Amino acid sequence: MTVPVPYRVVAHRVDTPDTATIVLEPADAALPPFAPGQFAMVYAFGVGDIPLSVCDIDGPRLAHTVRTVGAVSGALHDVRIGRTVGVRGPFGTGWELSEAEGRDLVVVAGGIGLAPLRPLVLAALATPERYRRLNVLIGGRTPDDLLYCGEPWQAAAGVRVTVDRAGPAWTGEVGLVTTLIDRADFEPPRTAAFICGPEPMIRATAADLVHRGVDPDRIRVSLERTMHCGTGHCGHCQLGPLLLCRDGPVVGWTRAEPLLMVREL
Amino acid sequence: MSVVRHGFLGALAPGHRDRLLTFAREACFPAETRVFEEAGAADRFWLIRSGLVALDIHVPGRRAAVVETLGEGDLLGWSWMFEPYRWHLGARCHAAVTAYEFDAEPVRLACAEDPAFGLAVTRCVAEVIARRLKATRTRLLDLYGFPGGGTP
Ligand SMILES: Cc1cc2nc3c(=O)[nH]c(=O)nc-3n(C[C@H](O)[C@H](O)[C@H](O)COP(=O)(O)OP(=O)(O)OC[C@H]3O[C@@H](n4cnc5c(N)ncnc54)[C@H](O)[C@@H]3O)c2cc1C
Numbered sequence: 524m525t526v527p528v529p530y531r532v533v534a535h536r537v538d539t540p541d542t543a544t545i546v547l548e549p550a551d552a553a554l555p556p557f558a559p560g561q562f563a564m565v566y567a568f569g570v571g572d573i574p575l576s577v578c579d580i581d582g583p584r585l586a587h588t589v590r591t592v593g594a595v596s597g598a599l600h601d602v603r604i605g606r607t608v609g610v611r612g613p614f615g616t617g618w619e620l621s622e623a624e625g626r627d628l629v630v631v632a633g634g635i636g637l638a639p640l641r642p643l644v645l646a647a648l649a650t651p652e653r654y655r656r657l658n659v660l661i662g663g664r665t666p667d668d669l670l671y672c673g674e675p676w677q678a679a680a681g682v683r684v685t686v687d688r689a690g691p692a693w694t695g696e697v698g699l700v701t702t703l704i705d706r707a708d709f710e711p712p713r714t715a716a717f718i719c720g721p722e723p724m725i726r727a728t729a730a731d732l733v734h735r736g737v738d739p740d741r742i743r744v745s746l747e748r749t750m751h752c753g754t755g756h757c758g759h760c761q762l763g764p765l766l767l768c769r770d771g772p773v774v775g776w777t778r779a780e781p782l783l784m785v786r787e788l
Numbered sequence: 789m790s791v792v793r794h795g796f797l798g799a800l801a802p803g804h805r806d807r808l809l810t811f812a813r814e815a816c817f818p819a820e821t822r823v824f825e826e827a828g829a830a831d832r833f834w835l836i837r838s839g840l841v842a843l844d845i846h847v848p849g850r851r852a853a854v855v856e857t858l859g860e861g862d863l864l865g866w867s868w869m870f871e872p873y874r875w876h877l878g879a880r881c882h883a884a885v886t887a888y889e890f891d892a893e894p895v896r897l898a899c900a901e902d903p904a905f906g907l908a909v910t911r912c913v914a915e916v917i918a919r920r921l922k923a924t925r926t927r928l929l930d931l932y933g934f935p936g937g938g939t940p
Contacts, residue, residue, distance in 0.1 A: 634932035664932035687927045691851040694882050696840065698856045699923035705795055706859050721931040727922070 525754060527566045527609025528554055530585065532602050539668050542635065543600045544578065544588045550607055553583035558617035559642035560745060560773045563587070564753045566609030567598035574614070574750045574768070575599070576639035585610065588638040588670060614753040616773045618643045618743060623715030626741070627655045629707060631728045633662045633700055633720020637670050639745055639772075640719050644680050658707040659683070662700025662724065666693045683707070700724060701731045711736030719745040726783060729776045742776035746783075795861020796835055796912055804908040808895070815889035823864065823879040830867035830875050831892050836860055839885030843877040852878060856920070863916050868892035 534546035557563070557577045565587060566572035573595040579586035591600045602608060620643055628647055632640045640659075647657055659682040663669040666686055671677060683703045685696035696703070700720070714737045718728050725744050733739055748760040748767045755769030763782040765771060797805050815834065817823060823834070826846055840859050844852035855877065858864055864887065867875050873892070899906030 662932070664930070668932065685857070687930070687932065689854055693854075696857045696859070697842065697854045699926055701923060702856075705861055723926055723929060724931050727926055 525611065525752075527564075527572070527611050528552065529607045530610045532604050532606050532608065533584070534586075535602065535604050538588060538670050541600075542588060542590045542668075542670065544586055545599065545602060546579070546584060546586045547608065547610065549583050554610060554612055556580070557585065557613040559620065559646055560617035560639055561613040561615050562639070562753075562772060563610050563612035564614065564750070565599060566611075567595050567602065568607070568609065570598040571595040572609065572611070573599070574753070576745075576772075577613075578638040578641045579645075580642055588635065588641075590635045611753055614768055615771055618717055618745075618773055620646055623741075624653045625655070625713075627709035627714040628657045629704070629709050629714055629716040629732065629737070630657070630659045631662075631700060631704070631716065631718045631720070632660070633724040633728075634664065634668070635670070636718075636720035636724075636745070637661055640717060641671065641676075643717055645676055648676055648679050655710075655713065656708050657681070658709055660685075660700055660703040660707060662686070662703075662720065665689060666695070699727065701727050704728070704731050704735065712738065714738075714741060716742045717744075718742065722746070722783065726780075729780065733776075739776045739780070743773050744776055744779050745772045746774055746779060747772065796863040796916060798861070799912045799915060800908055804905055807898070807905055808890075808909065809888070811890050811895050811898070812888035813890075815887050817881045817885040817887070819881055819884050821881045821885075823881065823885075824875050826875055826878045828875050830865060830873045832889060833863065833865035833868045833892060833895075834887040834889050836862050836864055837886045837888065839887075840882040841885055842880050842882050844880060845877060852880070856924075857882065863913065866913050866917055869896070869910070869913050 529550040530547035531550050532545050533548045536544045557580050562574045562576045564572045565575045575587040577585055578588045589596050589600045591597045630640050644659055657680055659680045661682055661684045663686050665688050685698050685703055689697050716732050718725050729742050746767055750768045751757045751759040753768045755766040760767040838860055840857050841864055842854045843856045844854045847853050899909050
């Protein structure tokens with residue numbers, strides 16, 4: 524797991540002005556299966572490696588949605604079909620959807636945070652009898668920045684979308700993603716929630732859900748810190764007592780909340 | 789009805805909620821209706837039961853900029869509660885809207901005459917304003933923008 528395994532880029536799709544999805548197939552042996560919420564360390568040869576969540580798991584194939592923010596993400600965003608990248612993983616904790624059986628599901632995504640939640644929603648849609656109502660709430664910067672628009676699962680899941688800023692052509696909602704919580708259909712004491720996005724958005728969303736009566740132990744959030752080794756050794760991703768590459772990225776809100784309130788962490 | 793279970797009405801104790809609803813009448817607005825205009829007299833308010841309303845600001849030379857949308861359960865309008873009782877935003881129905889409509893003056897009078905009722909209603913309106921302020925401040929952070937601002 525610590526040596527990158529070669530994967531070939533078999534598909535590349537531009538999603539938004541700064542984001543693309545790449546599909547990878549093992550060039551030789553595949554890595555062990557990934558679970559929704561887990562991540563891989565993906566290596567752009569000659570540039571470096573970065574943590575990327577899996578946004579689709581299809582047998583040995585992996586898909587990652589990459590947003591360009593710097594050198595490595597830029598190289599992976601621009602990678603061409605047929606090229607080889609190195610992949611290590613699977614790393615970290617997953618969403619553990621099975622623990623939410625029999626409950627209403629509230630899935631809240633902000634920006635690129637939808638990528639790791641996508642396989643969770645697909646898994647919930649594949650076994651609808653196991654859950655009560657499914658609510659998928661998505662916040663984005665502008666309509667142009669929204670991910671996976673038009674994919675059939677969005678209609679199947681009845682996603683609700685809101686943006687921070689919109690032009691005149693947009694007829695949907697404008698506002699923070701937390702405003703969608705008021706209109707979602709769930710019974711708070713019987714709800715399991717899954718949140719991923721920028722940290723202030725995670726805090727605001729979890730606080731609103733708790734205010735509505737959702738048990739903090741039933742809220743799971745995915746956190747980001749700089750990651751390097753992926754195996755809990757180098758300490759780059761430390762958050763208080765947690766090493767997020769190993770004990771996260773998905774963490775229960777009861778555990779995450781006090782740590783996120785400490786500025787130095 | 790979920791508009792009563794949560795949203796603005798859900799935050800009121802049943803007695804105060806029933807009292808407030810005695811002032812309500814049902815209203816419907818087709819899509820594209822302008823419910824009120826910036827700087828107009830804030831003499832009414834609404835509790836949205838279905839549909840979507842966009843709050844906008846007039847920008848000279850451009851189409852009005854939408855700053856927020858409101859939907860089921862939301863309070864539409866709070867300028868009726870504070871002087872000078874003028875709307876500070878415009879409101880347009882994105883989709884057909886059904887709502888409870890209230891005349892502001894009798895509600896203000898009832899709030900003044902019955903301090904317990906007045907406090908409960910004022911508190912709920914203040915909570916709505918606080919939540920919108922908090923959400924607006926969070927949006928000001930441009931959370932989903934490029935880290936550190938600028939472009940990659
Ligand atoms: C568990 C985990 C899963 C992730 N999944 C995804 C994913 O599916 N898709 C995706 O696009 N990104 C994902 N990220 C974020 C991604 O790893 C970073 O964007 C990447 O490491 C940046 O590296 P770089 O070399 O391109 O940029 P750098 O040169 O390292 O950084 C460029 C700029 O981006 C900022 N930056 C770096 N890392 C982050 C970060 N994590 N969040 C916000 N700003 C950052 C830096 O402060 C700097 O301003 C994930 C991160 C973690 C920890």
